[in-house]
Amino acid sequence: MDLTPTAYGTWSAGRFMHFGETLPEERFLSCIQTAWDDGIRTFVTADVYGNGKADELLGQALADKPREEYCLVGMVGHDFYEGQRQGARGYPRFTELHAPGKFRDYLRQSCEKSLERCRTDRFDLLMLHNPDETGYTSDAVWDGLRALKSEGLAERIGLAPGPANGFTLDLIDCIERRGADIDWMMLILNPLEPWPSCHVLPVCEKNGIKVLTRVADYGGLFHGDMKQGHVFKPGDHRSYRAEGWVDHGLAKIEKMRPIAEKHGLSLIQFASIWNLSQPAVESVVPTFIQEASEGARSIEEQIHDFAALPDVRLTAEESEKVRQIGDNTGCMTLKGASKRHQVSERPDEWPMREDLLELAGRHGLGTEW
Template sequence: MDLTTTAYGTWSGGRFMHYGETLPEDRYLQCIRTAYEAGIRTFVTADVYGNGKADELLGEALADVDRESYCLVGMIGHDFYVGQRQGNKGYPRFTDPELRGSGEYKDYMRMACSKSLERCRADRFDLLMLHNPDDIGYTSEAVWDGMRALKEEGLTSRLGIAPGPANGFSLDIIQCFERFGTYIDWAMLILNPLEPWPTGLILPACEKFGVKVLTRVVDYGGVFHGDLKPGHAFKPGDHRAYRPQGWVEHGLEKAERMLPLADKYKLTPIQFASIWNLSQPMVESVVPTFFQEPVENARDIELMIREFAALPDVRFTPEESEQIRVIGDNTGCMTLKGASKRHETSERADEWPMRPELLELAGRYGLGEDW
């Protein structure tokens, strides 16, 4: 089963990623069941969330439904089996040279995939993605030979790449498509009407190589869910508190300018943002983050899930899409991760020095040299 238009991610609900309130386990499970009951048929998990606990809870929540009735998406990449957590950096990638050499990649990937499937109570993924790769993950033939082997062995039906955890990696992704695009069916990218950049730079390459796109952060940190107001105070540890000061107010102001188009199509804000994403080339699935905001009169997270599940089958015209992109244009608003001229050495798993072949690629795709 390929991905459906609407998808639900196990990072929702605050148990494994610190957004809003942390739901108790029974309600977290009920949210997954609510998504299924409301008609969502794609579920996305990552083995590193809760060191496998998210996989387990997803498997438990869907234990009583027909496995053939939903699409299961998994992600592997962070080694929490042997690797040691490095504070806010999280666990190292399995490709870290201090953990293993390239000759050991395939065995690790088979082990990680098999254990994740066991926790999910499944015998295969419909899509397995390489999660938050480092520069080795983007460029190593041994890594992608390992991914291909998992498909050949029947552990997954499709393969993909999920860059992150921050935004960027544009040139790295395009080069990965050029080298390994015959293996790659899907990419999970950050995109929403308030963040059309930099993913907009990658979509033409997705078209060229036939890579479908699953978009996350369509909610823009909750702005398109409707519970954030100017001056919102985030709880200590909430990941959104690390965004630049004033981002909520700035986002709300821009979103307000977009809402006449939402009204035209009778869309709620999250439906509007999702339809804008789906109106972009190669975008075929959307997976928001669902929050239970710790504020007075906040809507129940279950209502947000049902609202998203009722996404109507409409698309914006190219002119309407461009109108929204111009309002939301965020070009240059952040320091991008991945290959960059800022670095002479690779000191973090998500930042590394620029390579000449990437600048050559940027020239071929008309992306300039300011990286």
């Protein structure tokens, strides 16, 4: 089964990434049931969330569902089996801890363990989670991923870059080198963050790569529960964003609202439909957040809202108008290859290569990286 337009991710509900209130395990499970009851049939998990606990809970929640009636998307790449957590950076990538000759074995073992926790024998899509430079470029990594597909452990394979936005040149380079192997890619995209994924989408379309978009809710703003002056609980994952981002984003949303109302869409439906109106985008997985503020809707209501997504698309003119309102070009320092670095000091930033600058020139992306 391939991915459906609506998807549910196990990072929702605050247990494994700290957004809003942290839901107890019983309600976490019931939210997955709510998504199922509402017709959502694609479920996304990562083995590193809760060191396998997210896999286990998803497997528990779907245990009585016919396997052929849902699409299961898994992500592997962070080695929490042998690696030590490095604070906010999380666990190291397997490519940092193992020699290339061991990449294939690691990928198989981590895939099999994740499948066991999910109580199934295959992923419909398995994605390389938050790769470093080696993950994008190593033949050994991609040989390992192809082997999982040929052995039937994964029907499709793909890339899930992150955790922050960027990696633009690295992604385009990876697509041009290995596009025949990549079935899907997961990108950050929403009406308030069209950049930099806007540069990758046409390349995905040209190479027949389908796109799953995350953060369609823009940190919860498109769920409609956050108001001007919103105050986050201590430790909320969104606190890292620049001061004033909520008020600034809400002001832009008001300018977009007439287009949403024209199509009879709620805000999260509008954001999702805008995503689905972009080249190559075929599935959307927002984050469902139980806000701590008074009067906030329940996560269950957010799921009902999203699951009722109508089968409509914005016109090219509407889509472009929204992009112009939400234009965030240059709003952040991009991750991945950059002239800022002479050496690779962190797993998500590395020195620029001449071949990537040549690629940028070919795609009209300039030289300021």
